[in-house]
Amino acid sequence: MTAPASRDPVPQDTGPPALRARGIVKRFGPTLALDRVDLTVAPGEAHALVGRNGAGKSTLVGVVTGLHRPDAGTVALAGRPAPAHGDAAAWRARVACVHQRPMTVPGLTVAENLFLGRFEPGRPLIGWRRLRRRAAELLGAYGVDVDPRTRVGDLTVEQRQFVEIARALSFGARLIVLDEPTARLDARGGARLFARLRELGSQGVAFLFISHHLPEVYELCATVTVYRDARHVLTAPVADLSRTELVAAMTGDGGRPAPRPPAPATAPAAGERAPLLRTEGLALTGVYGPLDLAVRPGEVLGLAGAAAAGAVAVGETLAGMRAPTAGRITVDGRAVRPGRVPDALDAGIGYVPEERHRQGLVPGRSVAENATLTVAGRLGPFGIVLPARARALAQTMITALDIRTGGPGQSVAELSGGNQQKVVVARALARGPRVLVAVAPTAGVDITSKKSLLGVVRRFADEGGAVVLVSGELDDLRICDRVLALFHGRPAARFGTGWSDRELVAAMEGTTVGTATVPEAPTEAPTAVPEAPTSVPPEPTPGSGP
Template structure:
């Protein structure tokens, strides 16, 4: 666990942030109810809770985007600025979101000082801009070149640039919202080291994550929200993981996902997915087979090529060599329509950009791949679509007002269940899941992985691409990719240390 920066003698210091009795209501929905929070100087304070617990609403008020209905916010003991004064808010607090706010086509320097570039005779002073950007990056020991295009940066580097931009306004309190969602193991370790260094230099963090182990690795204090209420604030070292999960869910008991270690090997089941000598931009000579009723995992670092292999099987990205067969039928490269017709469905990596049409309803999203089942001559009959949507919502446990509700109004966990519903709507033979539990809470993760176990029992073949160890436990076999090639294979019952070592390239021994 990260060590506190604040010394015992400073325990009575004024909080960097103090929220007192914050409440917010949208129509008949109480989004936040009498929530209080204090974040002390120099600490990393975790904020956790299930999707829909009120975290996003609280953050929107702590960053000046929304006015609370009741309650007050103080920074360093002083009342927060009016919501209308966004410039004043930036001097107190900034949020680095899971989905980057960096403008990809601009340089690092342009992003750091966007809309406040130094001027000379009414024109942008490019020399001064680059000089000030270099000074800012050096002062916070961020090793990124100021002239690089933001689109060419790694996710990790973009996050550090966002932190530097926030610090340049004078803010010393940073909210990190799911910062590790798109990072692999080494990148996470580097980010945590930078956070700890920034803490030692007087920066305070509010850390939001669904990865509970990260709370124990980085944070000193944890606050739990549930059902829009404050449940508990505790030193991390005094909150065992079982107690933390119970506080988040309101339920005692084991919420661990199912484990495939006790299953009998499927030696006689027919092969449904056959991938032979597949190559692409970031992978080469990948071969694998998945039998009916089998779950095969692919894991590896972000740069290993694992995601591209999953996307090729789903028809989202064409391979450059090799072939994919579904029950003996050759799949056309990079053709989603052919993949669907052949019996392949996919839960893609990014639900916001690839998995959902946020402005449409749950029913429209869940059934968009099966219009031929809902009407004739291009017309979709409302009643069949409503019935199918309601059935899928019930089977997946989607919590919503009804199938007509827009998916944009759902929590992250329920949005992901809608993506899963769409993937299952055409009753596929092969289900491709790419990071299926990213950005969802512990109970939604359990529900989604239970679906994987259910479709396996129905005889479907599942290809699960993920770096999450809990996701991979449902797999009968796990293939590890390193630098674009399969380097190891593990059967169910693998040890965490052995799998992680292979992912990081420490050992390439097959298991």
């Protein structure tokens, strides 16, 4: 595959590299995290660093941003040796990292976040008007359209990222590490972010771009470096690598996706069974609906949509985390009390949340404690958890899901992102649910973990469960039997298997192309979907659909 014409070429003859790391070795106890790896980023270049979880990407970022002292090797920034380890101010002036999780303080204003720790150097009192003026000048210099008086907690994810980038540049850094920057952005937000990064690149700012979403690498980056098993595998122009070749370099196994496993031969076809999960007129004012969904045993229903489409809120409603303003939910004919997580659990709904760090894990606890959170009351008499039972159940889940861990007692914080996500899935499955609601289950994990997680979801359905898979990732949605695309909270189109990327992306953006069908109002769609065809197919028969 060739690179898009809009991507800027690698700058030529623009001085010393923004980053040059050579022969970096880093050990954590007996674990060799980096084995003589190299990385060079040119001034003004967007350079991708990709690899499976555990490949060494995060460790390398720690080394080149001053968090980790390498055991061997050298780091140079803009042609000068890196600052001494521990000199935070010197490192901050040379390189900065914008993390996947926001590092801003939500309760403070934009101006306060921009100058946190350096409000008025040499002055005993803070001049708030002067501070806001300085913030406005800084934001304007980097093209960030945000009011300095606004609380950061009231900004969109996209705006918070721009504020973090502006803060990093204000220290003088000309190398910015971007860790999964689009994980929480919709397509439009991602396009705006990339446009701004290209503008900054033309000014000589270099970016080290870390992403598990390979289409973004081809869209933004000129060069890609691949790490595998703590070693440097290759560095090459993105335009010279097909996606198959890039995946092969990352995985070492050719990168072919595993075929979808067939349903058990003795099981009746999903269409012959009564729906296991139903929603009728489900709505949350201003967010989504009304929605009539029907998911049978053996089926995976995909809810596709951008960040603001309402699909995540639908998943949270099914799991009891939100109370709808209208409609009802039933599991096998039993009504589920809305807005109550215990009722959803008791009805047999398992839930994989969107954000594992904030909603899915207790970082200070072990793998066993995290995996058994939903069944703690079943692990001993009188509500007392017997550690041996918790460890035994956790070990069963570790084996079933192939969680790479030193054992049930290991802290979940020590696992890679993909294995942490498997622990979240283990917790959702621990109660033996009949329905699984999975929201962005592969966000921020590597390709191998992605295949494994999606295989678990598909297997749950093939063994008789019903799945609602909420995702904007096309690879996630390929395991679905049906997909309902949402736009501004309303169904835009529905698909069986065999949809094209172009069709589904168009539907998520509010248009319909190809063979997609648009559900008829009022049960599954608004009376008018922006840019959708004016003719719609007949309404499906009851229970036929989403």
